[in-house]
Amino acid sequence: MPRIGNSLLRKAHALDPFLPALLAPCRDIHAAQNELRWLRQHVDRVAKARRARGDTLAKGSLLRQLVSERASGKPLQYILGTEYFGDLEIRCRSGVLIPRQDTAASVTNLVRLLRDAQKLPPELRLLDLCTGTGCVPLLFRHELYTARDDVDLHILGVDVSPKALKLAHYNMQRAHRSMPRGKMRLIRADVVLNPFADQDGDALPLKVALNHSGLPPFWDILVSNPPYISPSNYWTTTTRSVRGYEPKLALVPPSIASQSDTEQGDLFYPRLLEIARDVEAKIVLLEVADLDQAQRVAQRAHNLSIFDGIEIWRERPDINTQAPAGVDNVSIIGEGNARSVLCWRGAGAAWLGKATASAGRDDALRLFRSYGHLPHGDASQAGTSPMEPQFDWPTTPPSEQDLPMAFHNARIARRSRDRFRERLSRRGTGLWTDHPYPEDYYFIRTSFGLQKRRRKP
Amino acid sequence: MSILPRLRLLPSHASTPFNILRAFTTTPPLPAKSLPPRPTLHDADLIEKFLHGSGPGGQKINKTSSAVQLKHIPTGIVVKYQDTRSRTVNRKMARKILQEKIEEMELGEGARTRIKQREVSGKKRSAEKKRRRKYRKLGEVEGEREREEGIEYGGGELDGINEVEGAKEVESVGDGAKKEGEK
Structure with a gap:
């Protein structure tokens, strides 16, 4: 990283003596000025709260301490304790991944498609895996409820980290207080854990955890922002503040022996798609790192052959610049880096306003076949009653x-x-x-x- | 109290309970002079950009900047807004500022920003005038009183000085006299 020039440092110091320190993480004088203003506002708020309690606070020393923390690379969101995610202000704490603006864009776009749907089920179930702060389901809920009154949303957030669950619980409580509608639950489960392996950890596999908590086994929409950075990318492409302060658990999938770097980066996706099949999700939205990974995930989803359509969304999916459909009819929508993969099947097509939908029976049969119970072929030859549980x-x-x-x-x-x-x-x-x-x-x-x-x- | 109807006399944006004003009469207040309507912005005319550095996004970096840049294609006006941490608020504010700029371009002195500016400066000017009038009046009264006091004071202690105008001069003269006395 290039050094910051002396002239810039001097200019910053002339504007405010705190600015030169903030130039290190911001690299830009306007960004540094903004951050300093937000830090000052934060200090003022803290001081006001302390005064209301009858306590006192030395504002100058607190500001100096916060500026030095920020200068050492600590994310501003951890210092201030919140981050804006769409319209919502989400609480952040160190040890839990900070919500990203790009994720919010994908979620907002998903709801934008859903809210014009002719008939949504009266009880829409949303499963969010690797929920972290709980930002994704909370934004989904906020956006959907501001647009529609006729839908009751049931949300389930799943995470493996107790810290994340605690924070998500706090965020959900806050959201529920401001808009008391629908149901929200959180459970602790490990998404990548094989349910048939011998277990020694303390988190259950998802299926068992759902069963133990008495939660329904079927969910309409599955969203997830899983860890997706491969170890080599972690050292080369992430910024220092991410590496130094954000939890690696939320960024890099766990390593398994005899596995390449790319495979480790993609570790969650096969498992997430399997879960999507098991819970019979009609819409699946998975966040990805870049276009290559998006295409690998789309290929996997295509190979599962249960989805009616697959799309890759870029960072700004609301801009309608549709690229010609590439391999396997996967179209890439929007502008910027590729950010998420959307899959739908059955009724999901109608909810999203997509043209490609298959008949209900075909869809069910395909879903059933994907478990490997039935030979691929004509349904009538496969047995007298292929829909019976096997x-x-x-x-x-x-x-x-x-x-x-x-x-x-x-x-x-x-x-x-x-x-x-x-x-x-x-x-x-x-x-x-x-x-x-x-x-x-x-x-x-x-x-x-x-x-x-x-x-x- | 319960017989009297309660009226909210504030515009809808100020809805916190602390801001409720209650009128003594049921006659509604005269509405302020209506401002010209805001020009409507069409999404097709706008190019919106979220400014952040190029490179990988997503989990790999955590951005604090949520700056928004709006360009209005027909007029070519570019607005950038980055004051808040919320991208939604930045977008709203950028749109508002863009509307105002377009209006100023179209209406000139009749635009709502100019009208508001004139109102504010007019109020400020009249307040200033009022303040000046008040202090002039006060000054006259004080001056008269002090002149009387000063004459008494001067007459009592300092025989040699006949014409003393303000309290300050009296004090300085008094100090000088004291110092001389100390010496």
Whole structure:
């Protein structure tokens, strides 16, 4: 980074003695002046609040301290404690990613499309994975409620970090106080955790966490701003203030052995798309780093073959400069860097006002096929009733050695299948029994025979 | 109190409870002279830019600047606004300023900014006049009183001085006399 010239420093000092220090993070005298003004306003507010409590505050020393913190690179949003996200003022705390303006642009554009929809369901369910401060669902809610009265929004925010959840809870409470409508929940879950792996961490996989909290398994819209920076990009493309002060957990996906740099950067997307399929999301909006990653994600979504349409949105998707549809009919919309990938299926097309929609039955069949239950082909050949719930039975006979354990496991699976069916039949009545998931038990062979184990952390 | 109707006499933007004025009469106040309507801005005529450095965005950088630059294509006026941290507020303010500039260009002295400016400066001028009148009057009264006091004072202590005009001079003369006395 080039040094700041002496003449500029002198000029800044002539304007205000605090300015030269702020030039280091801002690089620009106007930006530094703005930041200094905001810091002064913040100090005035703090002093006023202290005075109201009957306390006193030395304004000069506080300002000096804040300016020196900012000069060392600490983000202004952490110093002031808030960041504007669309129309909302979101509380920020160190340890949780600061909301970005680009994310707000994507969310606003999504709601702009949704609010003109002819018929939205009376209860719209929004699932936000890796919620952080909770900014994305809160802005979605704010924008939708200011435009429409006929929709009730149910929001679920999921994050793995307890710090983030605490902050999101605070932000949600504040939002609910200013506009008491709809429902908001937060749960702690790990999105990338494989539900069938042995667990030793303290966060549950998403599916299990949903089940444990008694939350519905199906969600209409899935949005996510997951960590998406690969380790090499983390060291080369992020700014110093991001590296030094923002949590790496929210920026770089966890590393897994035998995995390339790009694969690690994209780690969340396959899992998010799988979740989108499992919760039967009709609209999916995922934030990405750049055009290359956007195209990789779009390709993955296309390969899943459940979506009716896929779009890549740039930083300003509201500007209608549509590039010609590239590979796999994925059109790129807007101006700036590529920022998010939008996928829709079934009723989602009508909600977004898109032309490409498939019939309800086709959509359901495609969704069903993507689990690998049915061979790809004509639906009529696939069996008498392809829409019935199916379970993974051992199709090949187990070997001699595995017979007893496989026998027990099959028995357990059969029993849980019956319970699951019973639950399905009760779904309409709203009676939900809280029993373990079908896959929750397994057997192992020990020295004293078979032992039943519960698959739980 | 409850019999009297309560009237809100403020424009709609000032809706905090501290700003409610209650009238003694039910006669509504005369409305202020209406200002010319704001010119409407069409989105198609505007080029809006969010100014931030080039390079990667998203999670990779955290920007504090949310500056907005608006260009009005028909007139070529460019407005930049970056005073607040909220991009939404910056956009609104930039639009407002652009409207005002277009109006000034179209209407000249009849534009609402000029009218408001004239009103403010007129009020300021009359307040200044009032202030000057008041102090002149006060000054006359004080002067008379002090002249009387001064004469008494001078007559009592300093025999040699006959014409003393203001209190200041009396004091300075008195000080000088004291110092002389000390010496």
